[in-house]
Amino acid sequence: MSSSSFPDPTRRALLGGALFGGAGLGLAQIALADLLQDGRWRPSISPSTPYAARLPHHRARAKRVLQIYCTGAVSHVDTWDYKPELLKRSGEPMPGAEGLITFQGENGNLQRSPWAFRPRGECGKWTSDLLPQLGSLVDEMCFVHSLTSKTNTHGPGENFMGTGFVLDGYPSAGAWVSYALGTENQDLPAFVALPDPRGVPQSSVNNWGPGFLPAAFQGAPFSANRPLAHLKGPDVARDRDVRAFLERANERHLAERGADSDLRARIASYELAARMQLSVPEALDLAGEPDSIHRAYGTDHPDKVHAGFARNCLLSRRLLERGVRFVQLFNGAYAMGEGIGNWDGHKTLHEQYSKHGPVLDQPAAALLRDLKTRGLLEDTLVMWVTEFGRMPTFQKGASGRDHNPAGFTAWLAGAGVKAPFSYGATDDFGHRAVEQVTGVHDLYATVLHILGLDHERLTYYHNGIERRLTDVEGRVLRPILDEG
């Protein structure tokens, strides 16, 4: 490295925007970047092996993350957040909510869930009949019932849950994690986003985009129903010979020009791509899975969406066991409109959720069980999230619920978290978080902590600020950590 000769007084300045950026051989500069003078930390990344596994800040409890991302805003009061008072006072006006205007306008009276709640698991946690199979796994789950969002619109809400910012243009959580930690299997992408069989979510690419991080760390969007773009060449034998010729051409060029790490990095990227061409189809090949597994996930379900999501669940497990660092599994898509392809139940909640519930329930429960059976939960953190919750009232003149960012539920499972456990609470009706109020940044501070990362030290310089996944907020939710 060359910093000694620089007129630049600080290493920070050197390692600033130019890191990956315009500084030509960007990646090369990072090779030595680690602990900066001011205590910030940057991963040490070699341009030839940008995905090499990197050490975290402290001992990691989880090596990888599965994010089950239900888009359209799942109603917490119809799933995980049991509110006896809401049952009791259904049909009455919500106290203190006179004239309350939410996203779509006025609200009607309190409305109990169309689904009964009952105690489940050994812990006896009450959850609803909408998701009975996931409900049967409550002993594995660590609920956060007091989440809040900063917006009540889906696009910004997904941005917030996906990137820590309501605005467009910020790196996704998976990009931050693969930037920090690289990955364990060099033959697969570090970060895979599996869109729902029905299409992409509201904020689409933002959820897995690199924002201003190097493009290397963006999620590769593919699923059991959608191929990875440009993975296959026209002809295996021809591709091999062309690639071999290309490598010889690049080696001749390199020899002529003297060792240059950026040239080497491009050569290496073709080797990596070639390995990916073999290993991605291998991971995608579900045919070798036993029938019992297919049945358990529901890949044979007559409903195409159900079967498609089940295949994505099964693929998620295969990616995780092959060492992919961050798997983002979507349930719900935007393209078909409000509430039809996602959890946005404004008008006819019962009808809409009666379709969506089973699609999520069996496959996701099978995935969780499968991860547990195979021991993957020991070092995999599962996070089930949605962009915000829904109102305990029905909308005026409708049989569905409006958006509610003031209180909603997410759950974690697997490595590093206490289970069964419930943290935080909403008020008697499920309207507002009132106990241990938690933000999305707190959730991510905790997730990063479990991955061995200090959310305040994992930064990237952009337009004048050392940016973080957690913006200027976030605290680790110590009570939910399994410190063992």
Add this chain to the structure above:
Amino acid sequence: MLLALSLSLLALAPMPAEDGLWSLGPLVRPPLPEVGSDSDAHPIDRFVLAELEAAGLAPSPVATDHELLRRLCLVMTGLPPDEAARAAFDSTDWDAWVERTLASPHYGERWAQHWLDLVRFAETDGFETNTPRPDAWPYRDWVIESFQSDRPFDEFVLAQVAGDAIGEDAATGFLVAGPYDTVKSPDVVLTSNQRQAELSDMVNATSTAFLGLTVACAQCHDHKFDPIAQTDFFRMQAVFAGVQHGSRPWRDEVGLAHEARRGLLEEERARVQQQLGDLAGDVGPATLGAVVIDDEDPRMRALVEPTGKGMLAGGRERGQAQDPGDLTRLPNLAGASYTWWDAPARTDVLEVAPGLEGEYRLWISWGAGWGTHAPDARVRLESGGQRRHLATVDQRTFAGGVDSSAHGQPRWSGLQLVGRVELGAEARLVLTSGSGAGPVTADVVVFEPVGASDASLPQLRDGVLGTVNQERFEPFVADALRLRIEATVAPGEPCIDELEVFSGEDNVARRASFRTSGDYTGDPKHRPEHINDGQYGNGRSWISNTRGAGWVELAWEAPVTIERVRWGRDREQAYRDRLARDYVIEVRHWDGPWVVVATGEDRLPPFLERGDVAAYRFANVPDPAAVHAQVQRLTALEAELAAIPGPPSVYGGRFVAVPATHRLDRGDPLQPREVVAPGVPVALGQVDLDPAAPEQERRLALGQWLATHPLTARVIVNRLWAQHFGTGLVATPSDFGHMGSAPSHPELLDWLAVELIESGWSLKHVQRLILGSRTWRQSSRNRTAAAAVDADSRLLWRFPPRRLEAEALRDSVLACAGTLDRTPSGPGWSAFEPNTNYVRVYVPRTSFTGDSLRRMVYMTKVRMEPEGTFGIFDVPDGGTPCPVRGTSTTPLQALSLFNSPFVLAQSQALAQRVIDEVGEDPVAQVAGTYLRILGRSPACAEASDARDLVAAHGLASLARALFNSNEFVLFP
């Protein structure tokens, strides 16, 4: 243009080096350093050599001619040199080649892209809907043209902030180039946060692009590192407080000429209308109460099963389906068809029961055009037990018996006046076939109350329009009014964006309470309270919950005198579905009966307008000849006005009256504090504006201040440097603050800034200086010893190699393959498949022909969604300003460039072209492919290796390999 600006350095008051921030120090021309090795060197080389010598390094030798030409073309135009340039190039004539490159039409396209990155330009809204902005491209063209013509940079700056003040409408696309959340809600917290985000984006884009200062970091608190107070942020925000996202008319030169002409014509029209008013006396449309009954109407009933429908011939001639009518006849009222019977002689085939009472003038019509139609069909009236023969009509001809020649195609007869009829409630009209057996036909009939008009045609009002419809009636004292909708123009629940009720010019609907028949729910755009909220457009409208029907009732606490109603479906003109066609407006007083004051029955078919001319009724006119002349003039004026194209629009923002700007505690719009006057950060200078300064004045003042600030000069010369060398002298080109990088060559930066100002802010002047330096022309080859001291060549001991950007890569592939479409300017091409979804979904296209072979700067830039093949090469997503692109190397890029249909197709195209040129000789084919892609002949070893590949897999495989090679993908 910048009248107030002096280009003299004296005008640049020395800036205090506030807080020790180097970038705010005074800008003076630094002396050239003395360097031992070459005292005659180019000034730039002397600055660079001084630092190199200090570090014990030497520069590299000048690159080869091959490398130089390729570098010059790629860096300056984003395209490789063509064959002619390669043949003619002579590095001893370097300055001429520099000039030639700067004059290339591709220069502006290349350098505009860098600027577009910086200002987060994209042609969609971003966020959830990511809706296209089809009129955002003029800004892109304006930036290209500005670079191409070397528009002085101070003017370039001013125009982007206040172009509307200096006749540069497209330039303000800069202000609103960023994302815009169009999902609005009645929730005030959401709405105010959205607005604050828009304003913050404008402050951020402006301060980083021009000043290289991150003023937006001071939104919530004083800047943590730089001398920018929180108040400074809001001072700048106040400048933009009246800027809204959206489009406005684009007055380019042609548009301005049109506008002037339109103004003259409109003036004359007003004069003629005034004169006509004086001449004609009884002017202006009133709601007339005519009733139009078509053969599709239930009031018209067949007595004998019809044989069929005669479909009117298409066309605009008399009686054809699109007949627009003229002063002597109405447009086609008959819809698409008439009804016909193959009937025995003298048979009653049809009855019409209008359900009207009173004295009416009656017009009838039929299907004409065939010689076979009954020459003597009869119409009679049965009313109050009386039968009265009204007319015998020749159905072979048009109304009035004219033009009896058979056209041999089905047409509408037009209206024939039958006369006055006295109707009782039970009255019916009966149509009888002719005296011989054969076809008899029926179509629309019209009843007009006697006294409404005595014109030869019924006075029908314009058809309902999607935008706005007006009903006038005798003043009525009412405490309630209702609008009942009975049918819409297309199936669907009816929609009303606003119902206005006038007492004089006072819209009393705003003070009324409302009830509706039932509301479409679930979409905040459509709410019952939007009916009378004073806001127009689909986004603030009411929709009924019943298909084809619905009502709205307004009620007043105290009675109001009303005489006019205006209603529309979408006054913003985006929608005209859900439009009421059949409707009744009724009023009442206390508990009296509902009184009908207007209906849709006296209207022409939906969307048909007769225009102003038809509005004049000429009863009792004293001087018909004068009126006729004026009407002819008016008709001519209308025609000319209609022929002037409407002003094109540009997504350049809308400027509205400015609300007060408050400092927001913690940047939270719900916590406003003291009012802040528009201005600039105190540490940088002073712009005195009144807190109540008009909107445009604010931006003009800021723009003029920015355009003359020494920091502006330092920042732009650094950006130029960065795009020439890959890294700026300041490595953080949008951050000249403490968090940014200090300059590697501070004196060189100032020297370039002074050169810029003294040249009249000519960017090309600075680029000439850079390109003329030996530093820029040196080899990019690695030297291990030098790399050990300065791996990144920040001291410029070699030309730092780097990868081509996505645009240069794609454009170069097309140029080599000979498929590049060099068409400049205009609307962009789409990288995505046409949308078929409920919402805009972006599916990358995989096949590229036609305009998608244009340069990538002309691709419609979709926010967030990357182009399918090259987006992955670090193309910024348009979410935030991108001052420096990443240069990642990833396996997904390798897959894209190696396997994408685009690269495979272009490899094939290139191979075919080479084969067409050189024939079947494999040696010549290989040589031709190397020349086209790498601009050189292959060495021996390469040639034999390549021939083997071609023999096994064809020439396209060689092209594919070379497009992927480091030599092609990196700047030499």
